[in-house]
Amino acid sequence: MITGKTKLLGVMGYPVEHSMSPAMHNAAIAHLKLDYVYLPLSVKPEALTTAFAGLAAINCTGFNVTIPHKQAILPLLSEISPVAQAVGAVNTVWRQGDAWVGTNTDIVGFLAPLQDMNCDWNSAVALILGYGGAARAVVAACAQLGCPTIHVIGRNLQKLQQFSASWHDADITDKLQVHVWDKLPQLIPQATLLVNTTPVGMHPHAEASPLSVAEMMLLPPNAIAYDLIYTPSPTQFLQQAEKQGAIAIDGREMLVQQGAAALKIWLQQPVPVEVMRRALQQQLQRE
Ligand code: NAP
Secondary structure (H helix, E strand, C coil), X not given: CCXXXXXEEEXXXXXXXXXXXXXXXXXXXXXXXXXXXXXXXXXXXXXXXXXXXXXXXXXXXXXXXXXXXXXXXXXXXXXXXXXXXXXXXXXXXXXXXXXEEEECCXXXXXXXXXXXXXXXXXXXXXXEECCXXXXXXXXXXXXXXXXXEEEEEECCHHHHHHHHHCCXXXXXXXXXXXXEHHHHHHHHHHCCEEEECCCCCCCCCCCCCCCCHHHHCCCCCCCEEEECCCCCCCCXXXXXXXXXXXXXXXXXXXXXXXXXXXXXXXXXXXXXXXXXHHHHHHHHHHC
16 A cells, blocks of 8 residues: 555666566565555656656655666766676665665576576686676676686677776686677587577567577587576577576576565565565566
């Protein structure tokens, strides 16, 4: 129930209509019987500064940030966590007195399904397809895991070089290597962890895959294939990887866990992850 004391949370993005976050967060809030509401906040790029000031003026507790604001919001914040600084993007913002603080919970979200894997990360080779916003969190997460080699593969050499030059953390720059797509046949047989961070294979193009069947056949059978896409599940990419004997992980748990980590920051208490997981499942079935 919305009352005169209801506190505001939300997700700021453009477009934001298809976000799964309101369903997940409001289910958790209802379960905890707290007086909060989590709303979609549709903010065009040119309205970011105005919207941000407005959220402070109406005493918003905190909000998620999604495309296209994850990097643009950085200069507006008073404080940025070291992880968000390393990634160069913020997805969670909260108030601390008069200041706004930002962090990035995509790393925690990405790592969650990998924590219990029986894998020697200190000798693992990570292969990341794509160099967009999500890839940045994945690179930082792989460095945190201890992977000594992190290969990033993309289709545009200039963008790859920009991606490579954009890192300032020595732990990451020492491990990172960038390659054009043609190098995949050489790299795939070495992969311990293969991550798709491109949108290729996402609904409504479920028949597509970033890798050909022939390329996927080069994947070692004990590798972990991780697709950040959460609809459909499994994607073609994961189906082909499973045929190879690889362990398949889809993007749903990352989505749930990045949201749970954000909600924990805002509420300053444990949050019901299973309730959020179920709410996401139901929302995806409705779509
Ligand atoms: P983004 O910033 O737009 O980056 C997309 C990347 O994919 C770019 O490097 C782009 O390269 C590459 N790409 C696009 N089409 C391609 C193609 N046909 N072949 C090869 N590369 C291609 O997007 P993002 O924010 O990183 O998100 C990427 C995906 O991750 C989306 O599917 C998103 O839903 C998913 N995601 C999931 C979660 C989760 O919690 N599960 C969180 C974040 C993102 P070019 O620049 O060369 O086009």
